[in-house]
Amino acid sequence: MLAAWFLGGTNARLSLSPVDLIIIVLYFVLVLGLGFYLRRFTNTGEEFFMAGREMTAWIAGLSFISANLGSLEMMGYAAATYQYGILVGHAYWIGAIPAILFLSLVMMPFYYICKTHSVPGYLKLRYGEGARSLSAISFAVMTILMSGINMYSMAVIMKVILGWDIHFSIWVSSLTVALYVMAGGLLSAIFNEVLQFFLIWIGCLVVPVVGLIETGGWTGMVHRIQTNFPGQDFIHMWSTTGSFTGNPMGVHWTGIVFGWGLAISFGYWTTDFLVVQRVMAAKDLRSAQLGTVIGAFFKMMVPLIVILPGLLALAVLPFHLVPENQGGLPNAHTYNEALPLMLARYCSPGLLGLGVTALVAGFMSGMAGNVTAFTTVWTYDIYKPFIRKDAADSHYVSMGRWCSLLGVFVSIGTAYLVMNFSSIIVYAQAVFVFFIVPMFGTVILGMLWKRTTPAAGFWGLLAGILTSFALWAWVRMDPNALRHVAFSEHAKDMAENVYRAMWSLIVNVVVTVAVSLFTKPKPEHELKGLVYGLTELAPEGHFPVFRRPITWAAAVAVGFVLLNVLFW
Amino acid sequence: MGKHFIPIWFFIGSLLTIYGVLILGSGIYGLFVPPSNPVTMSHLHIGIWWGAGMFLLGLAYVVRFRPNRKDM
Structure with missing residues (x-):
């Protein structure tokens, strides 16, 4: 029965052999075994929610990047590359590297030194209950929603590609995650x-290696793309962004730099607890910072296994892929x-x-990221302050374990909800991105400007979130509004997203600064360990140069610049 | 680390070793019994190379991070 599900139906694009099946089953056995093996080491709240804060730089760093590398990310960006070309690589370079390095060198000390359990926890210390509650509730809801949407999307893809039963995919994969996270x-x-x-x-990695051999290297691949798609430029990252119409995405370089590189990227990488939680679990501040830099390096390399396969698909596939809404056509591949x-x-x-x-x-790595972040935020930022304040540590651990299971069940419910309203996927992804973007303005102003007040933290965050909702709704109700929101009626979904993020961040910052100027700041002694200038940072001078995070961050920064120049 | 976990690298090495054997074995089998629908670039026998690489990488991790090693 299981084999029949796994091996796929006659309509599946791929068919698996018995050895493939053994490989997949072995993987499930190992991840579950690991979960149950580690259960004995997670008895206290600190151990269960923060992994005992004992992770080495390598483990924290690889986990940091893996939690971000979900299957939708991999398949979605390969698909987007087929659609928009190498421009999508900005998501991995300018849309990630500066922000991750900024997190490592500038923000991580504050997250780490204040010993908070979560990003909303930092907002509580810095601004008080209002900002924490708003961010915690919006984060918890969006995390579960996104988890369910990812789950459903993955199940659909597995059904189309492998012929796996959609319910089987959803339940087996998510219950596996629930069990090992719960344990x-x-x-x-x-x-x-x-x-x-x-x-x-x-x-x-098999795909780019064999693909480049087939096409005769990069030059051969480019030649084939130009032959298959004459007149279209899929292989330049910056040179076609001088106008909105010069590239397949319909985006101008200002949108890439300020929307993608600043608003979306810094919002996601520096304040989305899903990823930040991993490096907060490092054994000391230097490991947390180095782990983040290690994550940055591998993030910079991800285009090898995501963007390059998309480009190779443009070069070698004997047919053209089509948008999702045309996927029902005979012999059509999306x-x-x-x-x-x-x-x-x-x-x-x-x-x-x-x-x-x-x-x-x-x-599973993406989903586990969602579940563990949700569990921590729910237990420490919602359940503990609002429902049961003074329980024993063991009670919160127990709550965390059950919450892992509950989070997965709610996600499964969301997946089934999405199944009936598939257009929700498009909307929810946009909304999710913009819940996080304004949080960056609130966090960074709180860290770098001691004058930022508790009232400003709350109202700035709320204004940013409402702006993102309002702009999204405006374009839905009046498509002509796109020319105001994204400066061009030619803007595609992805371009619209980056500009909306930019507006959301601008409103967040303006409101936060304005409210700060008219309200009373916290006294300085309450801001120690939370704000630049009032926080004592341990000097790194006694470490050799090659063991300092700044050294490796500089090396990654140089690589980032070289890659952008190389693919200009 | 403070706790005495079996290092995660050992588990990774074990899985890669087993996967390496399976993929290498499958690749060698394909040499003698070619599949009816060969993949593109099948003449490279990438399964053999990939499987062997995974096996060696996995084995190196298993040996280096095996439990009860004195210098761990």
Whole structure:
């Protein structure tokens, strides 16, 4: 029965052999075994929710990047590359690297020194209950919503590609995550994410390696793309962004720099607790900072296994992929199938199982990230302050374990809800992004400007969130509004997102500053350990140069600049 | 780390070793019994190379991070 589900129906794009099936099953056995093995090490709140704050830089860093590398991220960006070309690579470079390095060098000391359990926890210390509650509730709701949407999307893809039963995919994958997170908390999630990191890379790297051999290297690939899509530029990152119409995405460089590189990127990488939680679990501040830099390095390399397969699909597939809304046509393959099709093209039995395991591992690492972040925020930022203040530590651990299971069940419910209202996916993703963007303005002003007041923290955050909602609704009701929101009626979804993020951040910052000027700030002694200038940072001078985070951050920054110049 | 976990690297090494054996074995089998629908670039026998690489990488991790090693 299980084999019948796994091996797929006759309509599946790919068919798995018995050796592929063994590889997939072994993976499930190991992640569950790891979870139960680690259960004995997670008895206190600090151990369950923060992995005992004992992670090395490498484990924290690989987990940090793995939690972000979900299956939707992998398949979605490969699909977007097929649609928009190498421009999508900005999500990995300017849309990530500066923000991650900023998190490491500037923000991590404050997160780490104040010993908070979460980003909303930092807002509580800095601004008080109002800002914490707003961020915690919006984060918890959005995390669960996104988790369910990711789950459903993954199940749909597995059904289309492998013929797996949609309910089977949802229940088996998510219950596996629930069990290992429930057993070992963040520790289990982090250990599994490191394992998943290896599987994702080794499983997906087959495609670019064999693909480049087939096309005769980069030059051969570019030549084939130009032959297949004459007159379209898919291979330049900056040179086509001087106008809105010069590139497939319909975006101007200002949108990429200020919307993507500043608003979305800094919002996500510096304040989304899903990723920040991983490095907050490091054993000391230097490990937290180094782990973040290690994450930045691997983030910079992810285009190898995501963007390059999308470009190779443009070069070698004998047919053109189509948008999702045309996926029902006979023999039509959609953009989302780009990466699975490339896996099928090159992967023989065994390797195909490894590739599918990589996709499943990606989904599970992303979902575990959502579940552990939700569990921590729910327990420490909602349940503890509002429902049961003074319980024993063991009570909160127990709440965390059950909350992991509950979070997964609610996510499954969301997945079924989405199944009936599939257009929610598009809307919810946009809304999710913009819940986080204004948080960056609130956090960074709180960290760097001691004059920022508790009232400003709350009202700035609320104004940013409402702005993002209002702009989104405006464009939905009146499509002509796109020319005001995104400066061009040619802007595609992704371009619209980056400009909306920019507006949301601007409103957040303006309101926060304005309210600060008219309200009373906290006294300085209450801001120690939370704000720049009032926080004592441990000097790094006694460490050799090659062990300092700043050294490796500089090396990553140089690599970032070189890559942008190389693919200009 | 303060706790005496079996290092995560050992688990990773174990899985890669087993996967390496399976993929290498499958690749060698494909040499003698070619599949009816070969993948593109099948003449490279990428499964053999990939499986062997995974096996060696996994084995190195298993040996380096095996439990009860004196210098851990």
